[in-house]
Amino acid sequence: MSSELSRPAERRPAGRVASATPSRTVWAMDLIEALRTTGAVRDFLPEPVSDDVVYRLLDTARFAPNGGNRQAWQVVVVQDPATKLALRDLYLPGWYEYLPQMEAGLTPFAAVTDREAEAQAIARAPEIAARAADAPPGFAERFHESPVLLVLLANLRYLATVDRDLGRYTLVGGASIYPFAWNILLAAHEEGLGGVITTMPILREPGVKALLDVPDHVAVAGVLALGYPVKRATRLTRNPVESFATVDRYDGPEFTG
Numbered sequence: 001m002s003s004e005l006s007r008p009a010e011r012r013p014a015g016r017v018a019s020a021t022p023s024r025t026v027w028a029m030d031l032i033e034a035l036r037t038t039g040a041v042r043d044f045l046p047e048p049v050s051d052d053v054v055y056r057l058l059d060t061a062r063f064a065p066n067g068g069n070r071q072a073w074q075v076v077v078v079q080d081p082a083t084k085l086a087l088r089d090l091y092l093p094g095w096y097e098y099l100p101q102m103e104a105g106l107t108p109f110a111a112v113t114d115r116e117a118e119a120q121a122i123a124r125a126p127e128i129a130a131r132a133a134d135a136p137p138g139f140a141e142r143f144h145e146s147p148v149l150l151v152l153l154a155n156l157r158y159l160a161t162v163d164r165d166l167g168r169y170t171l172v173g174g175a176s177i178y179p180f181a182w183n184i185l186l187a188a189h190e191e192g193l194g195g196v197i198t199t200m201p202i203l204r205e206p207g208v209k210a211l212l213d214v215p216d217h218v219a220v221a222g223v224l225a226l227g228y229p230v231k232r233a234t235r236l237t238r239n240p241v242e243s244f245a246t247v248d249r250y251d252g253p254e255f256t257g
């Protein structure tokens with residue numbers, strides 16, 4: 001927060017504090033601390049998350065910035081176990097296509113990539129799936145067990161996608177949706193929850209849309225999995241500022257502050 005005016009008069013102390021709910025401890029944290037520590041959580045306790053809590057997350061997330069304030073997001077809170085399982089089944093094929101690309105040293109599904117090398121890697125998906133069947137189930141295989149699954153949709157009629165005609169991969173539309181997703185994850189952290197945004201199911205978008213009766217002009221932007229974390233990372237691995245910030249030009253000197 002840059003302006004004193006935007007600060008709450010009294011900030012809550014950072015760190016662990018007792019919550020109103022005796023059974024749980026809630027993290028009340030400083031904004032900067034939250035931004036630096038909200039890592040992906042994929043291991044959840046079996047404890048359910050109440051609808052009240054999920055509602056609160058969405059109620060906070062809706063203040064996300066978005067192009068023209070058209071608020072193109074839509075959320076399907078998936079509660080039906082059969083629908084959750086169907087989403088898992090739509091997640092898995094993409095995951096088994098992702099893994100061999102990683103193993104081949106590719107950035108999976110990169111916007112600009114060697115499509116031949118990618119196709120060769122993806123051809124190994126059945127082998128990867130068979131290998132996974134013999135291993136203990138991971139997050140992907142247990143996706144449907146996530147206490148909360150939120151399917152995040154984007155109404156394309158409300159997305160001001162100013163880069164849509166540039167003849168390159170478009171970015172701007174997503175920028176009106178993903179801050180909302182990030183707000184959910186930040187608010188979840190504050191509630192003592194953890195989670196992750198997933199995009200693997202989008203590789204099977206027609207299946208997701210058919211499953212949820214999503215109309216043509218609405219796209220799937222992700223599926224958020226949330227729950228009370230088994231554990232939470234305290235240090236996230238990210239590149240230093242000098243590796244991505246330069247002065248005046250793309251190839252200018254490193255910005256070192």
Ligand SMILES: Cc1cc2nc3c(=O)[nH]c(=O)nc-3n(C[C@H](O)[C@H](O)[C@H](O)COP(=O)(O)O)c2cc1C
Binds near residue numbers: 197201237
């Ligand atoms: C746009 C986007 C798509 C992602 N898709 C997936 C996904 O499909 N499955 C998954 O497990 N994690 C997914 N993630 C989570 C990333 O893997 C995670 O943010 C990144 O690896 C950093 O991990 P960390 O927070 O544990 O350091 C996605 C994250 C973003 C922002």
